[in-house]
Amino acid sequence: MPDIARLCIIGVGLIGGSLALALRQAGAVGSVIGVGRSAANLEEAVRLGIIDSYSHDAATAVESADMVVLAVPVGSIRPVCEQIRDHLPADAILTDVGSVKADVVEQVRAGFGELPARFVPGHPIAGTEKSGAAAAFPELYQGRRVLLTPLQETFPEALAKVRRMWESVGAEVETMTVEHHDTVLAATSHLPHMLAFGLVDSLARQQDSDEIFRYAAGGFRDFTRIASSDPVMWRDICMHNGPALLGAMSRFEEEMAELRDAIEQGDSDRLVEIFSRAKAARDKFAG
Amino acid sequence: MPDIARLCIIGVGLIGGSLALALRQAGAVGSVIGVGRSAANLEEAVRLGIIDSYSHDAATAVESADMVVLAVPVGSIRPVCEQIRDHLPADAILTDVGSVKADVVEQVRAGFGELPARFVPGHPIAGTEKSGAAAAFPELYQGRRVLLTPLQETFPEALAKVRRMWESVGAEVETMTVEHHDTVLAATSHLPHMLAFGLVDSLARQQDSDEIFRYAAGGFRDFTRIASSDPVMWRDICMHNGPALLGAMSRFEEEMAELRDAIEQGDSDRLVEIFSRAKAARDKFAG
Numbered sequence: 001m002p003d004i005a006r007l008c009i010i011g012v013g014l015i016g017g018s019l020a021l022a023l024r025q026a027g028a029v030g031s032v033i034g035v036g037r038s039a040a041n042l043e044e045a046v047r048l049g050i051i052d053s054y055s056h057d058a059a060t061a062v063e064s065a066d067m068v069v070l071a072v073p074v075g076s077i078r079p080v081c082e083q084i085r086d087h088l089p090a091d092a093i094l095t096d097v098g099s100v101k102a103d104v105v106e107q108v109r110a111g112f113g114e115l116p117a118r119f120v121p122g123h124p125i126a127g128t129e130k131s132g133a134a135a136a137f138p139e140l141y142q143g144r145r146v147l148l149t150p151l152q153e154t155f156p157e158a159l160a161k162v163r164r165m166w167e168s169v170g171a172e173v174e175t176m177t178v179e180h181h182d183t184v185l186a187a188t189s190h191l192p193h194m195l196a197f198g199l200v201d202s203l204a205r206q207q208d209s210d211e212i213f214r215y216a217a218g219g220f221r222d223f224t225r226i227a228s229s230d231p232v233m234w235r236d237i238c239m240h241n242g243p244a245l246l247g248a249m250s251r252f253e254e255e256m257a258e259l260r261d262a263i264e265q266g267d268s269d270r271l272v273e274i275f276s277r278a279k280a281a282r283d284k285f286a287g
Numbered sequence: 288m289p290d291i292a293r294l295c296i297i298g299v300g301l302i303g304g305s306l307a308l309a310l311r312q313a314g315a316v317g318s319v320i321g322v323g324r325s326a327a328n329l330e331e332a333v334r335l336g337i338i339d340s341y342s343h344d345a346a347t348a349v350e351s352a353d354m355v356v357l358a359v360p361v362g363s364i365r366p367v368c369e370q371i372r373d374h375l376p377a378d379a380i381l382t383d384v385g386s387v388k389a390d391v392v393e394q395v396r397a398g399f400g401e402l403p404a405r406f407v408p409g410h411p412i413a414g415t416e417k418s419g420a421a422a423a424f425p426e427l428y429q430g431r432r433v434l435l436t437p438l439q440e441t442f443p444e445a446l447a448k449v450r451r452m453w454e455s456v457g458a459e460v461e462t463m464t465v466e467h468h469d470t471v472l473a474a475t476s477h478l479p480h481m482l483a484f485g486l487v488d489s490l491a492r493q494q495d496s497d498e499i500f501r502y503a504a505g506g507f508r509d510f511t512r513i514a515s516s517d518p519v520m521w522r523d524i525c526m527h528n529g530p531a532l533l534g535a536m537s538r539f540e541e542e543m544a545e546l547r548d549a550i551e552q553g554d555s556d557r558l559v560e561i562f563s564r565a566k567a568a569r570d571k572f573a574g
Contacts, residue, residue, distance in 0.1 A: 125502060125504040126504060126505075127504070127505075127506075128505075129506075144504070145501075145502060145504075147502065184498070184499055184502050185502070187490055187493075187499055188490070188499055188500070188502055188503040188504070188507050189503070189504065189506065189507065191486070192486060192506065192507055192510045192511075193506070194543070194546055195482050195486065195510075195543075196510060196565075197546070197561060197562050197565040197566075198539065198542045198543050198546050198561075198565075199478070199479060199482065199539060199542075200565040200566075200568050200569050201542060201561050201562075201564050201565040201568070202538050202539050202541070202542035203474055203475070203568070204564055204565060204567075204568035205542075205564070206474075206538075209568065211471070212471055212474055212475055213475070213568065213571075213572040214432075215412060215432060215434065215471050215472070215475055216475040216476070216572065217412040217413060217414070217431070217432075217475070217476065218413075218414075218415075219414070219416075219476065219479065219480070219512070219513045219516075220475050220476065220479055221572075221573055222509045222510070222512050222513070223479045223482075223483060223509070223510055223512070223513060224479075224569050224572075224573075225506070225509050225510070225569075225573075226506040226509070226510060227565045227566060227568075227569040228566055228569045228570055228573070229506075229562075229566070230566075231558075231559050231562035231563040231565075231566055232559060234558070234562050235555050235558040235559045235562060238549075238550050238558050239550075239553060239555055239558070242550050242551070242553070245550060246547065246550060246551065249543070249547055249550075251489050251493075252485065252486060252489050253540075253543070254489075255485045255486075255488060255489035255492075256481070256482075256485050256536070256540070259481055259484075259485050260533065260536055262525075263525045263526075263529050263532060263533060263536075264529070264533065266526060266529070268522050268526055271518075271521070271522040271525050271526070272518050272519060272522045274484060274485075274488050275484050275488075275516075275518030275521050275522060276518040277488050277491055277492070278483075278484040278485075278487040278488040278491060278514045278518075279484075279487075279514060279515055279516070279517075279518055280491075281487050281488070281490070281491035281496065281500065281514075282487050282511050282512075282514040282515045283515055284500075285500040285503065285508075285511075286508055286511075286512075286515070
């Protein structure tokens with residue numbers, strides 16, 4: 001008998017859809033019901049074998065589930081929790097996949113009136129710049145890290161079951177505090193997205209932007225790939241991880257001020273020092 | 288008979304080495320002599336079939352050449368020109384592959400005492416984060432753009448021969464002014480490199496940097512690939528395209544100030560506007 005009998009995925013996009021596909025492939029789930037607003041996307045998800053059935057009503061969809069995964073944009077967590085609070089079975093486990101954690105925890109607390117002891121905040125560090133159920137694929141989590149940020153209130157058996165779920169799809173699970181998660185992700189994910197969006201937008205706003213992009217090479221293509229990400233998802237991340245993101249932006253601005261100063265002064269030793277330290281760190285990280 | 292009888296490549300790294308390999312494969316060159324300081328690198332280049340022979344002395348190496356390609360870092364252009372000025376045959380064509388053009392033109396002018404009429408400033412927009420002869424491969428220029436920035440003094444037949452050379456290795460050649468080149472490349476190449484180096488360095492300098500990098504995902508890997516580039520080459524580009532680069536950095540800082548303001552104000556419409564414009568431009572460019 002699979003570890004999860006009846007899975008309910010609220011938000012059947014790249015992240016939720018890939019999780020469902022991978023769990024099915026691993027034999028770790030019985031049936032899967034999807035919840036969403038777009039009938040076209042949900043029909044596609046059924047056709048692709050991601051979900052068995054779907055509903056536009058989260059409240060009824062969760063009623064028979066033993067595992068509920070919130071895979072909606074982080075801006076929608078609270079209203080979804082308000083919808084399901086009186087319908088979620090007492091022994092069902094609730095988890096999410098949001099890129100920010102402090103804000104999601106507060107939304108869940110507000111949506112339920114109190115923090116459910118079977119809620120396990122989670123974040124799979126995986127994804128592409130694509131979105132929608134059609135982009136889902138079962139290998140997405142192979143070898144990727146999933147960060148769980150359990151709270152004082154979290155039941156250990158709920159944490160254990162969510163951990164098993166992610167491990168069964170090939171992920172490496174680690175736990176950390178909510179605050180640490182948000183600081184680290186601001187630095188390694190949210191800030192780079194701001195830089196890529198900002199760079200491409202600043203070029204796009206120039207008069208001769210078409211010509212400028214014509215002369216961009218492969219390095220630029222790699223560098224700006226993440227600027228193709230979903231604008232609404234990133235709006236939500238900015239709106240819901242503002243303090244940590246602004247802190248990361250400030251540290252980056254200090255670095256760029258130092259770099260600017262070195263260029264203005266023609267300080268070649270300092271430039272080599274900065275570039276060499278960066279190269280060593282990048283080579284070690286990617287090595 | 289090949290278009291180029293005797294090619295002299297000064298600086299047998301990724302760029303110069305790949306050009307030599309590609310010209311040989313295209314049958315567009317007779318013999319190739321390489322010039323450099325590292326005997327190990329030059330021996331490797333002979334072994335890999337990139338060059339036929341080599342010399343550590345640029346002056347004697349150019350004496351029998353009809354095409355000389357300066358593929359040294361942009362900081363070394365002037366001293367090399369001083370070495371070859373009394374040895375370059377009168378009818379030999381000289382070109383370069385530097386990522387900056389105004390400064391290279393001034394170095395060539397200073398090195399020769401006047402601008403040689405057979406000097407054609409050039410810049411292939413191609414490369415990887417690797418360096419050295421061992422990284423060279425003949426397909427590097429296939430479908431890539433090469434920008435030539437001829438000057439008033441440049442002989443049309445010299446320009447035509449350099450154009451043929453690049454076209455024979457599969458590149459698309461375009462001409463533009465020196466100033467326009469430097470502005471466009473500052474925006475699309477030099478600035479992104481500063482952002483990638485700056486981001487990785489600012490993380491590397493943090494106490495818990497090893498842990499931070501552990502949680503970085505695929506987007507971060509792509510975004511920071513160019514931070515693995517050669518620090519000395521990028522020092523030279525900063526030192527030799529300072530004004531255009533500082534201008535591009537200023538425009539970027541204005542964009543980031545706007546983004547910061549939108550995050551601080553919680554201005555979700557403005558965030559979506561910025562991210563959507565960036566995504567549309569990136570999708571169009573990469574599409």
